[in-house]
Amino acid sequence: MSQNTKATCKIGPSILSADLSQLADVCNNMMDNGADFLHLDVMDGHFVPNMTFGHPIVKCLRKHVPNAFFDMHMMVDNPQNWVEDMASSGATQYTFHYEATEDVDGCIRKIREAGMKVGMGIKPGTPVEVFDQYIEKIDMALIMTVEPGFGGQKFMGDMMPKIEYLRKKYQELDIEVDGGVSPNTIDQCANAGANMIVSGTAVVYADDPRQVMNKLRDVCNEKLSRY
Numbered sequence: 748m749s750q751n752t753k754a755t756c757k758i759g760p761s762i763l764s765a766d767l768s769q770l771a772d773v774c775n776n777m778m779d780n781g782a783d784f785l786h787l788d789v790m791d792g793h794f795v796p797n798m799t800f801g802h803p804i805v806k807c808l809r810k811h812v813p814n815a816f817f818d819m820h821m822m823v824d825n826p827q828n829w830v831e832d833m834a835s836s837g838a839t840q841y842t843f844h845y846e847a848t849e850d851v852d853g854c855i856r857k858i859r860e861a862g863m864k865v866g867m868g869i870k871p872g873t874p875v876e877v878f879d880q881y882i883e884k885i886d887m888a889l890i891m892t893v894e895p896g897f898g899g900q901k902f903m904g905d906m907m908p909k910i911e912y913l914r915k916k917y918q919e920l921d922i923e924v925d926g927g928v929s930p931n932t933i934d935q936c937a938n939a940g941a942n943m944i945v946s947g948t949a950v951v952y953a954d955d956p957r958q959v960m961n962k963l964r965d966v967c968n969e970k971l972s973r974y
Protein backbone atom coordinates (compact mmCIF):
# COMPACT_ATOMS: atom_id res chain seq x y z
CA MET A 748 0.00 0.00 0.00
CA SER A 749 1.33 3.46 -0.83
CA GLN A 750 2.19 5.72 2.09
CA ASN A 751 1.68 9.41 2.83
CA THR A 752 -0.77 10.06 0.02
CA LYS A 753 -4.48 10.38 0.41
CA ALA A 754 -6.52 8.40 -2.06
CA THR A 755 -7.58 10.40 -5.12
CA CYS A 756 -10.54 9.74 -7.35
CA LYS A 757 -9.94 7.92 -10.64
CA ILE A 758 -12.46 6.82 -13.24
CA GLY A 759 -11.89 3.61 -15.19
CA PRO A 760 -14.33 2.51 -17.86
CA SER A 761 -14.88 -1.23 -18.19
CA ILE A 762 -14.90 -2.07 -21.88
CA LEU A 763 -16.70 -5.39 -21.31
CA SER A 764 -19.92 -4.09 -22.80
CA ALA A 765 -18.23 -2.47 -25.81
CA ASP A 766 -17.78 -3.85 -29.32
CA LEU A 767 -14.72 -5.99 -28.61
CA SER A 768 -13.84 -6.19 -32.31
CA GLN A 769 -13.04 -2.46 -32.01
CA LEU A 770 -11.18 -2.74 -28.72
CA ALA A 771 -8.32 -0.36 -29.49
CA ASP A 772 -10.64 2.33 -30.84
CA VAL A 773 -12.94 2.00 -27.83
CA CYS A 774 -10.01 2.25 -25.40
CA ASN A 775 -8.52 5.28 -27.14
CA ASN A 776 -11.93 6.91 -27.27
CA MET A 777 -12.32 6.42 -23.51
CA MET A 778 -8.87 7.90 -22.87
CA ASP A 779 -9.61 10.85 -25.17
CA ASN A 780 -12.78 11.43 -23.17
CA GLY A 781 -10.95 11.70 -19.87
CA ALA A 782 -10.63 8.17 -18.48
CA ASP A 783 -7.97 7.93 -15.76
CA PHE A 784 -7.40 4.23 -16.35
CA LEU A 785 -8.85 1.32 -18.31
CA HIS A 786 -10.44 -1.65 -16.55
CA LEU A 787 -9.99 -4.77 -18.68
CA ASP A 788 -12.12 -7.77 -17.68
CA VAL A 789 -10.49 -11.16 -18.22
CA MET A 790 -12.78 -14.19 -17.77
CA ASP A 791 -11.88 -17.85 -18.13
CA GLY A 792 -15.24 -19.68 -18.11
CA HIS A 793 -14.27 -21.39 -14.82
CA PHE A 794 -14.05 -18.75 -12.12
CA VAL A 795 -17.00 -17.06 -13.78
CA PRO A 796 -19.56 -18.44 -16.25
CA ASN A 797 -18.38 -16.27 -19.13
CA MET A 798 -15.29 -15.75 -21.31
CA THR A 799 -13.60 -12.69 -22.71
CA PHE A 800 -9.93 -12.48 -23.69
CA GLY A 801 -6.45 -13.15 -22.39
CA HIS A 802 -2.93 -11.81 -22.61
CA PRO A 803 -2.49 -12.23 -26.41
CA ILE A 804 -5.21 -9.62 -26.94
CA VAL A 805 -3.72 -7.38 -24.25
CA LYS A 806 -0.36 -7.54 -25.99
CA CYS A 807 -1.89 -6.40 -29.29
CA LEU A 808 -3.97 -3.75 -27.56
CA ARG A 809 -0.93 -2.28 -25.80
CA LYS A 810 0.64 -1.41 -29.17
CA HIS A 811 -2.36 0.74 -30.04
CA VAL A 812 -2.95 2.18 -26.57
CA PRO A 813 0.61 2.86 -25.41
CA ASN A 814 0.16 5.06 -22.36
CA ALA A 815 -2.99 4.01 -20.54
CA PHE A 816 -2.96 2.36 -17.11
CA PHE A 817 -4.29 -1.16 -17.73
CA ASP A 818 -6.09 -2.51 -14.66
CA MET A 819 -6.49 -6.20 -15.43
CA HIS A 820 -9.52 -7.60 -13.63
CA MET A 821 -8.56 -11.26 -13.61
CA MET A 822 -11.73 -13.31 -13.14
CA VAL A 823 -9.82 -16.55 -13.56
CA ASP A 824 -8.99 -19.60 -11.46
CA ASN A 825 -5.35 -19.86 -10.40
CA PRO A 826 -4.50 -16.27 -11.32
CA GLN A 827 -0.85 -16.88 -10.39
CA ASN A 828 -0.50 -18.78 -13.68
CA TRP A 829 -0.90 -15.70 -15.88
CA VAL A 830 1.17 -13.11 -14.03
CA GLU A 831 4.30 -13.13 -16.18
CA ASP A 832 2.34 -13.30 -19.44
CA MET A 833 0.20 -10.33 -18.47
CA ALA A 834 3.22 -8.34 -17.33
CA SER A 835 5.11 -8.90 -20.57
CA SER A 836 1.95 -8.05 -22.53
CA GLY A 837 1.79 -4.58 -20.99
CA ALA A 838 -0.50 -4.86 -17.96
CA THR A 839 -0.01 -2.16 -15.33
CA GLN A 840 -2.00 -3.58 -12.44
CA TYR A 841 -2.96 -7.21 -11.88
CA THR A 842 -6.20 -7.48 -9.93
CA PHE A 843 -6.86 -11.08 -8.95
CA HIS A 844 -9.64 -12.58 -6.86
CA TYR A 845 -8.99 -13.74 -3.30
CA GLU A 846 -11.36 -16.68 -3.90
CA ALA A 847 -9.49 -17.92 -6.99
CA THR A 848 -6.22 -19.08 -5.46
CA GLU A 849 -5.03 -21.15 -2.52
CA ASP A 850 -1.80 -19.19 -2.43
CA VAL A 851 -2.68 -15.53 -2.04
CA ASP A 852 0.76 -14.59 -0.71
CA GLY A 853 2.50 -16.37 -3.57
CA CYS A 854 0.29 -14.66 -6.12
CA ILE A 855 0.99 -11.23 -4.62
CA ARG A 856 4.74 -11.94 -4.59
CA LYS A 857 4.69 -12.98 -8.24
CA ILE A 858 2.81 -9.85 -9.30
CA ARG A 859 5.33 -7.62 -7.50
CA GLU A 860 8.29 -9.50 -8.93
CA ALA A 861 6.81 -9.05 -12.41
CA GLY A 862 6.75 -5.27 -11.82
CA MET A 863 3.00 -4.72 -11.72
CA LYS A 864 0.82 -3.08 -9.11
CA VAL A 865 -1.18 -5.49 -6.98
CA GLY A 866 -4.97 -5.43 -6.83
CA MET A 867 -7.02 -7.96 -4.89
CA GLY A 868 -10.77 -8.34 -5.27
CA ILE A 869 -13.58 -10.08 -3.42
CA LYS A 870 -16.94 -11.37 -4.62
CA PRO A 871 -20.14 -10.21 -2.87
CA GLY A 872 -20.25 -13.28 -0.62
CA THR A 873 -16.73 -12.87 0.74
CA PRO A 874 -16.23 -10.99 4.01
CA VAL A 875 -14.22 -7.79 3.81
CA GLU A 876 -12.04 -8.76 6.78
CA VAL A 877 -9.99 -11.04 4.50
CA PHE A 878 -8.16 -7.90 3.36
CA ASP A 879 -6.70 -7.13 6.76
CA GLN A 880 -3.86 -9.62 6.63
CA TYR A 881 -2.79 -8.57 3.13
CA ILE A 882 -3.28 -4.84 3.32
CA GLU A 883 0.41 -3.92 3.55
CA LYS A 884 1.14 -6.00 0.48
CA ILE A 885 -1.50 -4.74 -1.93
CA ASP A 886 -2.03 -1.45 -3.75
CA MET A 887 -5.75 -1.76 -4.32
CA ALA A 888 -8.79 -3.49 -2.85
CA LEU A 889 -11.64 -4.27 -5.24
CA ILE A 890 -15.14 -4.56 -3.83
CA MET A 891 -17.48 -6.21 -6.33
CA THR A 892 -20.99 -4.81 -6.35
CA VAL A 893 -22.32 -7.52 -8.68
CA GLU A 894 -21.55 -11.22 -9.00
CA PRO A 895 -18.59 -11.18 -11.38
CA GLY A 896 -19.16 -12.44 -14.90
CA PHE A 897 -21.34 -9.99 -16.76
CA GLY A 898 -21.75 -6.28 -17.38
CA GLY A 899 -25.07 -4.50 -17.03
CA GLN A 900 -26.15 -6.04 -13.73
CA LYS A 901 -27.93 -4.34 -10.84
CA PHE A 902 -25.75 -2.53 -8.30
CA MET A 903 -25.67 -4.18 -4.86
CA GLY A 904 -25.92 -1.31 -2.39
CA ASP A 905 -25.53 -3.72 0.52
CA MET A 906 -21.81 -3.98 -0.31
CA MET A 907 -21.22 -0.39 0.87
CA PRO A 908 -20.39 -1.37 4.48
CA LYS A 909 -17.37 -3.25 3.09
CA ILE A 910 -16.06 -0.05 1.52
CA GLU A 911 -16.77 1.91 4.71
CA TYR A 912 -14.89 -0.68 6.74
CA LEU A 913 -11.79 -0.38 4.55
CA ARG A 914 -11.88 3.41 4.23
CA LYS A 915 -12.16 3.93 7.97
CA LYS A 916 -9.13 1.75 8.60
CA TYR A 917 -6.98 2.59 5.56
CA GLN A 918 -7.23 6.21 4.44
CA GLU A 919 -4.62 6.02 1.70
CA LEU A 920 -5.69 2.68 0.23
CA ASP A 921 -7.03 2.63 -3.31
CA ILE A 922 -10.52 1.13 -3.04
CA GLU A 923 -12.14 0.13 -6.31
CA VAL A 924 -15.83 -0.48 -6.82
CA ASP A 925 -17.03 -2.49 -9.81
CA GLY A 926 -20.48 -3.51 -11.00
CA GLY A 927 -23.55 -1.44 -11.77
CA VAL A 928 -21.84 1.87 -11.04
CA SER A 929 -23.49 4.83 -12.78
CA PRO A 930 -24.54 8.42 -12.07
CA ASN A 931 -27.47 6.87 -10.16
CA THR A 932 -25.31 4.83 -7.80
CA ILE A 933 -22.08 6.84 -7.53
CA ASP A 934 -23.32 8.72 -4.44
CA GLN A 935 -23.44 5.52 -2.43
CA CYS A 936 -19.96 4.44 -3.57
CA ALA A 937 -18.43 7.84 -2.92
CA ASN A 938 -20.15 8.25 0.45
CA ALA A 939 -18.71 4.92 1.51
CA GLY A 940 -15.20 5.99 0.47
CA ALA A 941 -14.45 4.32 -2.87
CA ASN A 942 -11.93 6.20 -5.01
CA MET A 943 -11.32 3.96 -8.03
CA ILE A 944 -14.59 3.93 -9.89
CA VAL A 945 -15.23 1.32 -12.57
CA SER A 946 -18.21 1.85 -14.79
CA GLY A 947 -19.06 -0.17 -17.89
CA THR A 948 -22.52 0.11 -19.38
CA ALA A 949 -23.20 3.61 -18.06
CA VAL A 950 -20.07 5.04 -19.73
CA VAL A 951 -19.61 2.93 -22.83
CA TYR A 952 -23.23 3.25 -23.97
CA ALA A 953 -23.50 6.94 -23.11
CA ASP A 954 -24.03 9.51 -25.87
CA ASP A 955 -21.43 11.61 -24.09
CA PRO A 956 -18.96 9.40 -22.17
CA ARG A 957 -16.95 12.45 -21.10
CA GLN A 958 -19.94 13.97 -19.38
CA VAL A 959 -20.72 10.74 -17.52
CA MET A 960 -17.11 10.28 -16.41
CA ASN A 961 -16.95 13.92 -15.27
CA LYS A 962 -20.11 13.44 -13.26
CA LEU A 963 -18.73 10.30 -11.58
CA ARG A 964 -15.45 12.09 -10.83
CA ASP A 965 -17.09 15.23 -9.46
CA VAL A 966 -19.31 13.32 -7.04
CA CYS A 967 -16.42 11.11 -5.95
CA ASN A 968 -14.00 14.03 -5.40
CA GLU A 969 -16.55 15.96 -3.40
CA LYS A 970 -17.20 13.08 -1.02
CA LEU A 971 -13.57 12.03 -0.76
CA SER A 972 -12.54 15.50 0.38
CA ARG A 973 -14.28 14.67 3.69
CA TYR A 974 -11.93 11.82 4.46
Ligand SMILES: O=C(CO)[C@@H](O)[C@H](O)COP(=O)(O)O
Binds near residue numbers: 761763786788894949
Ligand atom coordinates in the same frame (compact mmCIF):
# COMPACT_ATOMS: atom_id res chain seq x y z
O1 LIG B 1 -16.12 -7.20 -13.73
C1 LIG B 1 -17.20 -6.86 -14.13
C2 LIG B 1 -18.30 -7.84 -14.27
O2 LIG B 1 -17.86 -9.07 -13.86
C3 LIG B 1 -17.40 -5.41 -14.41
O3 LIG B 1 -16.19 -4.78 -14.74
C4 LIG B 1 -18.50 -5.03 -15.32
O4 LIG B 1 -18.18 -5.34 -16.62
C5 LIG B 1 -18.82 -3.58 -15.22
O5 LIG B 1 -19.89 -3.28 -16.05
P1 LIG B 1 -21.20 -2.54 -15.54
O6 LIG B 1 -21.74 -3.35 -14.39
O7 LIG B 1 -20.74 -1.18 -15.07
O8 LIG B 1 -22.07 -2.50 -16.71
Ligand SMILES: [Fe+2]
Binds near residue numbers: 761
Ligand atom coordinates in the same frame (compact mmCIF):
# COMPACT_ATOMS: atom_id res chain seq x y z
FE1 LIG C 1 -14.49 -5.80 -13.73
